[in-house]
Amino acid sequence: MNIGSVLGLLRTEFPDVSISKIRFLEDQGLVEPERTPAGYRKFSHADVDRLRYVLGVQRDHYLPLRVIRDHLEALDNGLEPPVAGGPRSPRLVTSNGVSSATQAAAAEHRLTRAQLLEQASVGGDLLQALESFGLIVPRSDGTFDGDALVVARTAGELAAFGIEPRHLRAFRGAADREAGLVEQVVRPMRSQRDPEAAARAEETTREVSGLCVRLHAALVKTALERGSA
């Protein structure tokens, strides 16, 4: 893949990405794409995943690139990613994957109930409420994944504004409907046995769900502007 196609893939999810930014990220040692004999950058799927990771962390956690690079180096060496930032910063979690090896590590993110409560800074009653409304579902062995951590943390912060889990029930239904829409698009790709088709299906899932989330955000913003006008 050349740099232009990478841009095309990423900018649905990250609208402010640019060619010069991708080149800059390579310059800073965050990706190392191969080169063609003529010097053109050749990005692999893993490279794109890596960029996605960088852009996601940058957007969601406001970490400087130097720190993100250190995290990536730690991940490449199979080490645990360092805890991010100060007391209020959540542990760095993403299932947007990095390389196949590090992606496995992210997918394997396992938190006990106690760890989840501590890292999300929430109480057991709030977690129980979130579970009872289906906003968080533990694995069969009782552990929780990275998404559960994000949900718990966010719900905790919303609770500080007086928004309780029962107010969030509708979120689950809306999310399920959107996921269903995405699945409808991706299902035909998934049915193929080709492993490359499977990779494309995963890429498409991310892309389309990114578009859905973007649409959702824009509509919430519109509704709020209309409401306060």
Add this chain to the structure above:
Amino acid sequence: MNIGSVLGLLRTEFPDVSISKIRFLEDQGLVEPERTPAGYRKFSHADVDRLRYVLGVQRDHYLPLRVIRDHLEALDNGLEPPVAGGPRSPRLVTSNGVSSATQAAAAEHRLTRAQLLEQASVGGDLLQALESFGLIVPRSDGTFDGDALVVARTAGELAAFGIEPRHLRAFRGAADREAGLVEQVVRPMRSQRDPEAAARAEETTREVSGLCVRLHAALVKTALERGSA
């Protein structure tokens, strides 16, 4: 008032303000505090209000300082500043919150129907469908804002995956429910006549709606992982 007291006054509302930032804002011509004979800056209440305006516009609209300075000059000349009672835009922070001219332009956009169609790269039939489902609503004068552009472009990209406007109807309802939730939190703040309370209300709107969008995104991701597992 000396610069330290000004800092103390502002940093409850704007946690990232600093002495060097205030000095920098003076350097850029955004405030002109008096000086004591010894050279110490002496800020009046009007100066502090001016700083509050600058910091607020910077935070809520991501305008570059050069543009804010022009607005202030217009205000000084008795003209209406473009964003005085303008759009409350909880534009979700991109990467590190750095302002870009294109973003600022998008926030204040006024687009005709033809411009919207061109810039979003969509056809008139798609726009009409989006309007009929309430996903895009033009202003009373027939123009469209930046959010409409985002919605149109995103819907266009989704259409490329076979997802049509009628599939997106549910998004509107979900967004309206979320906006209602945010409004419930903010309403008590808005009812106060204090201008500082109004600023806090706007900030809270931004913060809570950001949390809602984050929760939504996490739940969509969860649902997709559960679905394909």
Add this chain to the structure above:
DNA sequence: TTGCTCCTCACGTCACGTGAGGTGGC
């Protein structure tokens, strides 16, 4: 007198953007 705040000025930094001038590829 002490300790604190404030001053200027120069330079550093972070995350890019912008050409200029040139080459590769269908």
Add this chain to the structure above:
DNA sequence: TTGCTCCTCACGTCACGTGAGGTGGC
């Protein structure tokens, strides 16, 4: 051959932060 994409390298920019070295004020 044309037009497009890609390349490097140097420099610019935006919004500050960071000392160094010095003065003011209760």
